[in-house]
Structure formats: structure tokens, C-alpha cells
Amino acid sequence: MRAITYHRYGPPDVLVPGELPTPSPKPTEVLVRIHATTVTAGDYRARSLDMPPGFGLIGRLVFGLFGPRRKVLGTEFAGIVEAAGVNVSRFKPGDRVFAYPGAAFGGYAEYAVIDEASAIAHVPTNLDLNQAAALSFGGATALNFLRDKAAIKPGDSVLVIGASGGVGSAAVQLAKAFGAHVTGVSSTPHLEMVKTLGADRVIDYTREDYAVAQNTYDIILDTSGTATYAKYGTALKPGGRLLLVSADLWQLLASLFACKSGGRKVIGGYAPERGEDLRFLAELARAGKYLPHIGRRFAFDRIAEAHAYFHDPAKRGNIVVTLDPA
Ligand SMILES: NC(=O)c1ccc[n+]([C@@H]2O[C@H](COP(=O)([O-])OP(=O)(O)OC[C@H]3O[C@@H](n4cnc5c(N)ncnc54)[C@H](OP(=O)(O)O)[C@@H]3O)[C@@H](O)[C@H]2O)c1
Numbered sequence: 267m268r269a270i271t272y273h274r275y276g277p278p279d280v281l282v283p284g285e286l287p288t289p290s291p292k293p294t295e296v297l298v299r300i301h302a303t304t305v306t307a308g309d310y311r312a313r314s315l316d317m318p319p320g321f322g323l324i325g326r327l328v329f330g331l332f333g334p335r336r337k338v339l340g341t342e343f344a345g346i347v348e349a350a351g352v353n354v355s356r357f358k359p360g361d362r363v364f365a366y367p368g369a370a371f372g373g374y375a376e377y378a379v380i381d382e383a384s385a386i387a388h389v390p391t392n393l394d395l396n397q398a399a400a401l402s403f404g405g406a407t408a409l410n411f412l413r414d415k416a417a418i419k420p421g422d423s424v425l426v427i428g429a430s431g432g433v434g435s436a437a438v439q440l441a442k443a444f445g446a447h448v449t450g451v452s453s454t455p456h457l458e459m460v461k462t463l464g465a466d467r468v469i470d471y472t473r474e475d476y477a478v479a480q481n482t483y484d485i486i487l488d489t490s491g492t493a494t495y496a497k498y499g500t501a502l503k504p505g506g507r508l509l510l511v512s513a514d515l516w517q518l519l520a521s522l523f524a525c526k527s528g529g530r531k532v533i534g535g536y537a538p539e540r541g542e543d544l545r546f547l548a549e550l551a552r553a554g555k556y557l558p559h560i561g562r563r564f565a566f567d568r569i570a571e572a573h574a575y576f577h578d579p580a581k582r583g584n585i586v587v588t589l590d591p592a
Contacts, residue, residue, distance in 0.1 A: 268589075269375035270569050271337045275315040275329075278573035281374075286338070289379045293351040296382055298363060300345040302399035303373035305564075305572045305585040306432055307512075308341040312371070313573060318491060320515020328369060340373020342366045344389060344398035354382045362389040364548075366402035368539035373399075374569060376589060387544035390552035397551075400558035400584035402539075404436035405547040407511060408487075410537035412440055416485050416507040420445030423482060425501070428489030429465060430456035430582045433511055435559045437487050438463040443555040446485075451476055456582050463559065477501060487511060495521035495532050504528030511537075559583030 269286045291297045311317060312334065317325035329335060344364040347357050357363060365378070366385035372378040380386050385406075389398040412418045424441040428434040429450030441448045442464040450465035457468045469476045479501040486498050491512040498508055505528065510518060513534060521532040550556040561583040564572035572585050 267376035268566070269338050270566070271374075272313060272334055272339065273337060274333050275313065277314070278570040280313065281339070281570045281573060283567060286375065288377050291349055291351040291354075291379045292381075293353040294381050294383065295351045295379045296347050296354055296357045296363070296386070297349040297377055297379050298343070298345040298365065299348045299377055300343045300373060300375065301395040301590055302345070302586055302588045303340040303343040304400050304403065304587060305569070305576050306341045306403040307576075308368065308403065309339045309371075310573065310576050312336075312339055312369075318512065318514035320518075336371045338374050339371050340375070340378075341368050341371060342399060342402040343373035343378065344395040344401075348377065350382075356382050357386070357388075362395065362398070363387065364389050364395075364398040364401050364544065366406060366539045366544060374587075383541065385539040385541050385544050387541060387548050390548045392554075393551055393557075396560065396563065396586050396588060397558055399586055400432075400560060401547050401551060401556075402544060404432040404434075404558065404584065405440070405556065406539060406543045407433045407537040408437035408440045409543055409546065411487055411509045411511055411533070412437060412444065412485065415533045415535065416487075416509055418444045418446060418485060422446040422484040423449075423503070425449045425451065425476065425479075425483045425486045426465075426489075427451045427471075427476075427486065427493060428512075429460045429463070429468070431489050432584050433489045434487075435460075435463055435583045436556065437489070438465050439556045440550070441485075441487075443550055449476075449483075453579070455580070459559065459582055485509060488513070491517070493517075493521075495524040495526065495530075499524065499526065499530060502530045504530065506530050508532045510534040560586050562586075563588055
């Protein structure tokens with residue numbers, strides 16, 4: 267099968283096309299013929315080993331100490347079930363599925379195997395496979411932080427910093443779906459896009475200092491890696507939660523151990539890959555409440571270009587890579 271592999275950490279051109287044997291599904295696994303995958307922050311970090319300061323060693327332990335352990339990147343994908351193991355009960359050949367292997371990767375190939383009990387779900391009928399490929403990474407992260415870590419509820423006032431990005435664009439839509447009042451923060455060229463995602467209010471961080479707000483937000487979710495409790499604590503209402511989706515070690519430690527008043531909290535951590543979350547996201551998408559924003563699409567043989575584009579200031583939402591343009 268066609269695959270994009272990499273054998274050392276480095277710039278986008280470490281990603282090279284090649285041929286690998288097509289995997290066979292074990293009894294509880296399905297074999298998926300992949301139609302589309304994405305370039306996520308997870309793929310970028312595993313390819314470049316560019317980790318937030320303080321997390322370099324953790325990056326090597328997760329992705330491979332002396333070189334990449336998994337040679338095929340691709341944290342999420344969508345495609346058609348080609349074959350199912352003898353004990354698989356929820357999926358059958360021909361089913362349209364999307365999957366979130368996360369740090370197990372595997373999406374940059376024509377085929378992947380994944381256990382039916384892990385993060386895989388049926389694609390809602392109103393989405394095509396390119397849209398479905400981008401459902402998981404941002405969606406599952408936003409869902410875990412907003413619902414599971416911060417217990418979002420209707421009427422909450424939520425500030426999303428990095429609202430135009432992969433995680434932020436999902437967070438704006440999910441917070442709206444949970445009945446919150448949402449303010450999205452982005453740079454000037456992305457303000458309109460954040461409005462179309464459903465944000466009630468937008469702030470251009472190049473023109474307005476949103477840290478000056480006082481007792482305003484129940485939840486502040488930061489994906490930009492610029493937030494600390496010292497900076498945003500007073501913008502939280504009493505009992506408010508600052509969610510550090512992205513932070514370096516020093517920011518995280520300073521915020522976790524900062525002296526907090528009024529029951530305000532700082533929450534960091536990792537968002538897991540779970541099938542039940544994918545089914546929840548699929549249901550939201552089916553109901554028209556969540557649609558991954560596709561900023562740009564690339565062909566499979568231009569994946570190195572897609573990786574280079576990840577850090578282009580024009581990048582917004584998700585970068586989708588299509589294996590089979592037909
Ligand atoms: N904890 C977890 O489990 C978990 C899971 C997934 C991702 N992450 C991390 O979350 C981070 C974001 O991932 P992503 O996929 O959403 O990345 P992304 O698509 O690159 O989005 C990041 C956003 O940050 C915004 N930004 C940059 N500088 C800013 C500033 N000074 N002030 C405000 N906003 C700024 C950018 O918006 P503009 O272009 O509008 O400036 C960009 O859209 C990554 O570091 C990733 O590693 C963590």
C-alpha cells in the first residue's frame with residue numbers, strides 16, 4: 267500500500283512516500299481503506315519534535331527516544347471499512363467510518379487497522395469523508411476540556427483563545443452547542459471565520475487586550491499557549507476555570523501553584539482518544555451543531571507541503587489531506 271513515512275525528526279521534507287505491506291485485521295480489528303487524513307498539531311509535534319519548553323524529554327519518550335517509533339504519522343482519518351476481524355460486531359465492510367488513533371498514528375497510509383473498541387465511529391450521513399477526517403482531533407480535545415474537565419453548562423460565559431485553530435474552531439462550536447455565550451479570540455484575518463463558527467462576540471488580539479476583563483468568564487480555554495493564571499485569573503468569575511490546552515511546563519507550574527481566590531481553578535492535562543466521544547461528536551455533526559472547518563486541502567503526495575503550511579499565518583481550522591480525490 268502507499269504510505270508516507272519518516273525515519274528521523276526534522277522539517278517537512280523528512281516525510282517521504284513509500285510502499286508498506288497492507289496490514290491484516292486481528293479478530294477485534296477493522297481494516298479501513300483511508301480516504302482522507304489531516305495535519306494536526308500532534309502530527310506536527312511528532313514530526314518536528316518541536317515541543318513546548320520543558321516537555322522535550324516527554325516528547326522523546328512518547329514519540330521515540332532516538333528517532334520516531336511510529337514511522338507513519340496521521341492522528342485521525344476517515345474511510346471505508348474494507349474488512350472486519352471475526353469478532354467485530356459494530357462494523358462491516360462498506361461502512362463509512364472515522365477514527366482517532368491519536369499518538370498511535372497511522373493515517374498517512376492507504377490502509378490502517380484499528381480495534382473496534384477504540385476511537386472509531388460511523389460517519390454521520392450528512393458529512394463527506396473529507397469533513398469526517400477532521401472531526402476528531404479538535405473535537406475530542408475541546409469536548410474533553412469543556413465538558414469533562416470544566417463541566418460546562420448552559421449560560422456559561424466562555425472565552426476561546428486561538429478560536430481559529432484546529433482545537434479552537436471546534437471549541438467555539440461545542441461551547442455554543444452546550445448553550446454557552448462564546449467570545450472567540452483570533453488575529454484580524456480570521457475574525458469573520460470565527461463569527462461564522464457561531465461565536466457571539468469576537469476579539470482581535472492584535473488590537474484589544476482581552477486580559478483586562480474583570481470577573482467576566484466562567485471558562486477561559488487557551489490553545490495558543492499564551493495564557494497564565496497571573497494574566498487571566500481576574501478575568502475569571504469566582505469559581506471560573508482556566509483551561510490550558512497548550513502551555514509550556516513553566517507556565518503550567520506557575521499557573522497550577524498560583525495563589526487563587528474565589529474557587530477559581532487552572533486545569534491542564536491530556537485529552538484522551540475515546541470511541542464514545544467520537545460517537546458524541548458524530549451526533550452533534552448529524553444535528554448540524556458541529557462541522558469541522560476545513561481551511562485547506564492537499565493531495566496525498568503533497569503532504570510535506572501540507573506540513574509546511576501548518577505554521578503559515580493564513581492557516582485556519584483544519585488541514586485535510588485527501589488520498590483518493592475521486
Ligand atoms: N492537551 C491536549 O490534550 C492537546 C490536544 C490537542 C492539541 N493540544 C495543543 O493545543 C495547541 C493548539 O492546537 P491546534 O491544533 O488548535 O493548533 P492551531 O490550529 O495552530 O491553532 C492555534 C491558534 O492559536 C492562535 N494564536 C497564535 N498566537 C496567538 C496569540 N498570541 N494570541 C491568541 N491566539 C494566538 C492562532 O490563531 P490566529 O491565526 O488567529 O492568530 C491559531 O489558530 C497545540 O499546542 C497542541 O499541541 C493539546
